[in-house]
Amino acid sequence: MSDPFGGVVGLLHAAAASSDVPSVAVLVDLVRTPSSGGQIKCWEHFAEAAAGMSPAALGVDLTVYTLGEAHRVERLSPAVRFVSVPPLLSTAPLVRKAGADVCDLSPHHPALNRLLPLHSVWHLTHMFSLANTAVRLRRTRQRAGPANRPGLVASVHTDVPALTSSYVQELLGRAPARLMPRAAPARLGELSARLARHRRDRLLRACDLVLVATPQERTDMTAVVGEERVSLLGRGVDHRLFRPDASARAELTRSHGVPADRTVVLFAGRADASKRVTLLAEAVRRLRDEGRSVHLVVAGTGHETEQVSRLLGLDATLLGTVSQDRLGRVYAGCDVFALPSLTETIGNVVGEAMACGLPVVLPAGARTTRWLASPGDDGLVVADDSVAGWARALAALVDDPAARAAMGRRAAATARATQRTWAQVLTEDLVPVWREVAPLRSPRAG
Structure with missing residues (x-):
């Protein structure tokens, strides 16, 4: 069978056949470019740290999915790779003038239906097309029996409700005053934030574990999913690049x-x-x-x-x-x-x-x-x-x-x-969570 996904299906089949470690799919619902924002950079740092470790020391097989212009695979090591899939309903026409990262508003991404079952752990990082597809597919697989149930994790990288409110107010604020009452942008911004929060919380409640960055967020998220399902995920700093330099x-x-x-x-x-x-x-x-x-x-x-x-x-x-x-x-x-x-x-x-x-x-x-x-x-x-x-x-x-x-x-x-390094955060905060929620055996190639 031909592989329209840039070789990733065959690659993941081979990885599954050669290893018993959990196969992790990280779903980043953003277009990856050289100028992408901090969330993309965060996962680039984690992937680079993972690629610098031996597969045995890493303890997982890692695939980071992002949005891109075409299906493409970028191999960082035998156990680490980036895979891009094209967005179906891109936000580029709406947000590029506002400077926001581009995501996909499509409710479902069919390409993931074939790719996700090749992984035993699915990690959501946003609340758009890729995340929604994973939650829907997991519910379908659960109905087929516990053996088909992948581990599901989410990490909160962006205050999406606050950003949604900010962008809605900014876009509406450009409308002529005669068309937009003065108070309307603020009211509609708050409404959009509530809707975004409802959507985010619905996806997070479907997860086994939710990772947040700060103790304050941990308290807030406990009210959404329960204390036992919240853990901290720090961020690293590359001290080789970031250091004082008088010159x-x-x-x-x-x-x-x-x-x-x-x-x-x-x-x-x-x-x-x-x-x-x-x-x-x-x-x-x-x-x-x-x-x-x-x-x-x-x-x-x-x-x-x-x-x-x-x-x-x-x-x-x-x-x-x-x-x-x-x-x-x-x-x-x-x-x-x-x-x-x-x-x-x-x-x-x-x-x-x-x-x-x-x-x-x-x-x-x-x-x-x-x-x-x-x-x-x-x-x-x-x-x-x-x-x-x-x-x-x-x-x-x-x-x-x-x-x-x-x-x-x-x-x-x-x-x-x-400040920890990215490799330390990866091995201390991420890999243990992935291994904890993984099924007893990783899915094998059929």
């Missing part, structure tokens, strides 16, 4: 014209409304208007870069998409890292910035503050979440270089003491 500033000045004589504030991530990069730009503009020597660098793409440019002009450097190999040098070449976002589940960029020796500035109540061992010592938490409040927090670091440098050293010390 990085000169490189940033030489390659991008970043002023050498100003305090440089860095934002890294998708430059859209959900990350609130415009709030940061407005705070930096206020500091410039007050006569302070400060400059903003934005590492990332998104439609709000246009607003940043309008607000700051030559007082901002827009780097666009920055590869992981270069991003560590960008961090190390700046003085302060600021992330106003309230929608992060963990915000790995915060850990990376701290590992590079930057003091980080974060909003009170954000889950990103979990990276700090001692708020106020290794990073700042902004209680007044307004332009004025952010400007005051940044001014404290701009005006006192010695205190800023000391906070950066403490941030780096926290990173060295507390």
